[in-house]
Amino acid sequence: MSMIQSQRMAQNVANLLVERQTWRVHSVFTNGFNLENEAERIFIGTTKNGQLPFAVQITTRDVTKLIATIQANQTFQYEGGILFHQQSKLQITLTGATQYTSKREKTAIQPNPSFLTHTLQSEKQTGLGFSIREWLTQPETANLAKAISSTDSAFIEQTLRYFIGRGSGLTPSGDDILLGILLVGQESRTFKEVLATLIQTELLTTDISQTYLKYALQDQFSDTLLALYEAFQKGAETGEIIEHIYQNGHTSGIDTIAGVALAIKEEFSMGKRVVIALGGNAILQPNQEATFENQLKNVEDSCAKIAEITEAGHKVIVTHGNGPQVGNILRQNEEAKAYVPALPIDACSAESQGFIGYMMEQSLKNELARKKLPTNVITLLTQTEVSASDPAFQSPTKPIGVFYTREEAVELSAEKGWEMAEDAGRGYRRVVPSPQPQKIHGVEAIKQLVATDTVVISTGGGGIPVVQNEEGDLKGVEAVIDKDRSALRLSEQVEADVFMILTDVPNVYLHFGEPNQQKLEGVPVKEAKEYMKEGHFADGSMGPKMEAAIAFAESGKEAIICSLDAAVEALAGCAGTRILPQKSTVNA
Numbered sequence: 001m002s003m004i005q006s007q008r009m010a011q012n013v014a015n016l017l018v019e020r021q022t023w024r025v026h027s028v029f030t031n032g033f034n035l036e037n038e039a040e041r042i043f044i045g046t047t048k049n050g051q052l053p054f055a056v057q058i059t060t061r062d063v064t065k066l067i068a069t070i071q072a073n074q075t076f077q078y079e080g081g082i083l084f085h086q087q088s089k090l091q092i093t094l095t096g097a098t099q100y101t102s103k104r105e106k107t108a109i110q111p112n113p114s115f116l117t118h119t120l121q122s123e124k125q126t127g128l129g130f131s132i133r134e135w136l137t138q139p140e141t142a143n144l145a146k147a148i149s150s151t152d153s154a155f156i157e158q159t160l161r162y163f164i165g166r167g168s169g170l171t172p173s174g175d176d177i178l179l180g181i182l183l184v185g186q187e188s189r190t191f192k193e194v195l196a197t198l199i200q201t202e203l204l205t206t207d208i209s210q211t212y213l214k215y216a217l218q219d220q221f222s223d224t225l226l227a228l229y230e231a232f233q234k235g236a237e238t239g240e241i242i243e244h245i246y247q248n249g250h251t252s253g254i255d256t257i258a259g260v261a262l263a264i265k266e267e268f269s270m271g272k273r274v275v276i277a278l279g280g281n282a283i284l285q286p287n288q289e290a291t292f293e294n295q296l297k298n299v300e301d302s303c304a305k306i307a308e309i310t311e312a313g314h315k316v317i318v319t320h321g322n323g324p325q326v327g328n329i330l331r332q333n334e335e336a337k338a339y340v341p342a343l344p345i346d347a348c349s350a351e352s353q354g355f356i357g358y359m360m361e362q363s364l365k366n367e368l369a370r371k372k373l374p375t376n377v378i379t380l381l382t383q384t385e386v387s388a389s390d391p392a393f394q395s396p397t398k399p400i401g402v403f404y405t406r407e408e409a410v411e412l413s414a415e416k417g418w419e420m421a422e423d424a425g426r427g428y429r430r431v432v433p434s435p436q437p438q439k440i441h442g443v444e445a446i447k448q449l450v451a452t453d454t455v456v457i458s459t460g461g462g463g464i465p466v467v468q469n470e471e472g473d474l475k476g477v478e479a480v481i482d483k484d485r486s487a488l489r490l491s492e493q494v495e496a497d498v499f500m501i502l503t504d505v506p507n508v509y510l511h512f513g514e515p516n517q518q519k520l521e522g523v524p525v526k527e528a529k530e531y532m533k534e535g536h537f538a539d540g541s542m543g544p545k546m547e548a549a550i551a552f553a554e555s556g557k558e559a560i561i562c563s564l565d566a567a568v569e570a571l572a573g574c575a576g577t578r579i580l581p582q583k584s585t586v587n588a
Contacts, residue, residue, distance in 0.1 A: 002090050004066070006044075008057040009097040012220070013042050016054075017094070021078045027170065027208070028067050032058075034208060035076060041211045044083075044092065049248045050222030053102035053215040056094065066090065102220040106185050110235035112264065116313045118242065119261035120453075121372055127173030127251035128166065132258045136265070137452060144177075145266050148187045156194045164198060165205035173255040175209040180259020182216040183225050184232075186267045192217055224248075228260065265313055272497040272571065273450060274309065277487035277548075278302060278320040279503050282564065283356060290328055296359050303363035305564045306455075311371055312568050315450045317494060318360065319487045322352040322461030326480075330401040345400070345432060346464050346476030353381050353460040360457050368455075376454040383441040383474065384463025384481050384489075390435035398434040398480045403427030433479040437463065437486045441474075443493040450494070462486035488548040492555070498571065499552040499559045501545045506563045508546065508577040510536050520577045525553050528579050546579075553579035 016037075023035035023042065032045015043055040045063050058066075075086045081095035122132040135141055140162055147159040160178075167173030178195065181187060196217050199210050215221070221229070224245055231238045245253040282302040283295050310316050326348050333342035343351070357379030365375045396419045404412065409420040409428035421431045440463060446456050462481030466474045484501065491499040510518040510531065523531075528550050537543040542561075549559035562576025570576030 002065070002088075004058055004062045004090065004092045006056050006058050006092055006094050006097040008051065009094055009099050010051070010053050010055050011099050011101050012054050012215070013056055014094075014099060016040055016042065017078045017083075023076045023078065023083075025070055025072050025074045025076070028070060028072060029170075030067070032063050033067060033070060036207070039207075039210075041208060049252075050224035051100060051102065052222050053220035054211060056092070056097070058092070066092075100223075102215070102222065102226070104183070104185065104219045104221055104226055104229055106219065107233055109184070109229070109232035109264075109267075112232055112235060112238060113308075113311045113313070115232075115238045115242070116261070116265060117311060117371065117373060118239065119257060120265070120374065122257075122261075124246060124254045124257075125251065126255050126258050127168065127176075128255075132254065132261060135258055136262060141262065142451060144181075145262055148181060148191060148263060148266055151188055151190045153190050153194050156191050157198070160195055160198055161204070164195075165209070167251075167255070169250060169252070170206055170208040171212060171249065171252050172205055172209060173251060175205050175213060176249075176252045176255035177259035177262070179212055179216050179221075179225075180256040180261075181263045182213075183221055183229055183256075183260055184263035184267065185219070185229075186263055225256070232264070273315045273317070273494065274498045274500055274571065275317045275319065275487060275491040275494065275496040276306065276309070276567070277484060277499070277501045278318065278564075279501075280321040280323060281504055282502065283320065283322075283359075284324050290324060295325075295356075296363070299356075299359040300363045300367075302564060303360060303367050305567055306364060307367040307371055307373070308568050309571065310368065310455060311373060312571065314571060315453065317446060317450060317456045317458060317490070317496070319459040319483065319490060320356060320360070320457075320461070321483045322349065322356060325352040325356060326461060327401055334402055344476065345478040345480065346466070349461055349464045349480075350381055353379075353464065356460055357381075357457050364455060364457075374453055376449075376452065377457070378449060378454055379457040380442055380446065382459045382463045383466045384437045384459065384486050385439040385441060385466055385468060385474070386435035386477070386479065386481065387438055388467040388469075388477075390433070392433040392435040392479070393477075396431040396433045397421075398432050399423050399429040400432055400480060401430050403429055433477075434482055435465070435479055437481050437489045440486065440490045440493050441466075443490075446494055459486050459490045482544060484544045484548040488551055491552055497557060499549065499557070500567065500570070501549060501559075501561045502564045502567060503542075503545065503561060504563065506566050506575065508537070508542060508561050512536075512542075522578050522580055525550055525579060528553075549579045 020037045023037050026034040026036035031048045032043055035042040041054060043052055046060050047057055069088050069090055076083045077086060083092040119132055124132050126132060126135050143159045147156045150156055163174035163178060165172050198204060199213050228238060228241045231241060242257060245257055247253055283298055284290055288294055329348045329351055361377050361379045364377045368375045403426055406428060412418050413420050418430045420428050423429045440459055446458055449456050462483040463486050465477050465479040465481050467477050469475055507519045532546055537546045545561055549561055553559040559579040560570050560576045562570040566575035
């Protein structure tokens with residue numbers, strides 16, 4: 001008689017053996033074998049794939065002895081702490097085996113940029129014919145991403161039917177992907193209920209895969225997967241754990257990591273579709289000479305921070321100011337008017353969008369490449385539609401361009417019909433309308449690009465101002481649209497999760513610059529409105545930003561005002577001023 005001593009045993013197995021004594025050999029392979037009793041399974045073998053929630057662990061030497069003896073459909077009988085192989089004299093004693101539990105204790109997990117950086121670019125081949133990187137961009141994957149948090153049971157069922165059982169082997173790739181999603185634990189209750197019903201009531205996949213999914217739906221996983229989850233909880237390095245998981249099965253480990261990556265990506269970047277409104281200093285600093293080199297260097301510094309936001313897994317849309325740049329283009333027009341016909345303001349706005357977008361797109365591509373992240377970045381010339389009946393056209397107030405003497409102003413007014421106004425005692429400038437943005441054009445294209453993890457640069461300088469005539473045609477108008485208002489409209493139309501306005505200061509303050517200055521952190525909308533009424537925020541600086549942030553937050557979503565350096569932390573709720581329907585946090 002040959003006696004094999006088990007080393008460790010899942011608590012689930014101990015419970016099953018009390019209830020069921022006769023077990024059939026289901027399948028035999030290199031690392032061990034599976035026993036079956038109706039819908040229940042037990043794995044007996046090595047720890048190559050980790051400590052499973054339904055396993056008995058024995059040494060590699062004992063596994064070799066067993067698999068040389070047993071065959072599929074033979075039986076084991078459990079009695080008195082021993083599994084007796086009915087067709088030989090082999091016995092496996094479970095008495096003295098250390099029992100373990102496989103329960104995941106669900107707590108908050110942290111964003112893990114290094115994990116996302118690794119997996120989003122991984123060329124490891126899944127069992128579905130794509131690398132992880134390629135699989136994450138497939139249309140079916142996009143549906144699965146939506147299904148994770150959906151409450152639409154019909155949509156979830158349709159999506160899950162595509163993945164359950166898809167692939168080959170004892171645990172098909174589609175099932176391993178679902179296992180990874182369940183490990184992250186951010187799926188909706190409806191998602192879990194639909195999945196449980198499908199695997200319990202229909203034969204859509206292998207019985208071994210059903211077992212893995214059954215335990216995962218009860219928050220039970222192998223110790224290697226639990227170690228990965230614990231690393232997410234602590235924000236710890238995951239590289240070594242991932243490499244270990246990759247070794248599971250033919251592609252099982254890779255498929256599981258693909259599912260984890262999708263769920264993490266959706267939770268944290270995914271998670272958030274962010275419209276970033278860059279301040280003017282991101283392109284040109286105060287009193288700085290407006291050379292192309294100076295502006296490019298500023299843009300490169302700004303894009304390094306934007307790349308960190310992308311690295312953290314967020315879907316990013318960038319908009320920016322263009323005031324100094326348009327002013328300089330208008331001055332160039334003025335200086336060269338004797339040789340080259342001047343362009344209208346809308347064309348100058350388009351010109352500024354082009355060259356600023358060029359600098360941003362190039363800088364961001366370079367920074368993403370250095371981080372080994374996807375370099376999908378695109379600049380869109382963006383038209384912003386305004387109403388031809390906007391009162392602003394009857395009362396131009398926005399100064400643009402160069403300064404003139406009083407005599408020159410009178411002459412230009414008579415010659416060109418320009419509205420001229422004195423500007424703070426420094427001379428006379430042309431003033432133009434600043435109408436309210438009604439519609440950002442090209443939004444559907446922006447949404448499609450963002451869905452493929454493309455960083456989109458759009459609506460620079462508030463957008464190129466256009467109106468729609470009686471025939472329905474768009475036509476440019478000489479106006480300037482407030483960039484913060486257009487950024488708000490863009491955020492609303494692209495259905496952003498977060499509207500982030502980046503400034504030179506880390507927070508919004510009450511009594512700014514005074515001895516009793518107070519920092520604002522989390523501010524409910526009602527309270528923020530009161531601060532606006534009290535006049536805490538200057539019209540020419542923080543006022544428009546707070547106005548736009550409040551308007552966005554009133555939709556029930558998150559608006560943030562912070563410095564460029566603190567953007568990643570602010571998105572994680574750890575920095576900046578957040579306009580939210582929640583308890584206020586005002587710090588002295």
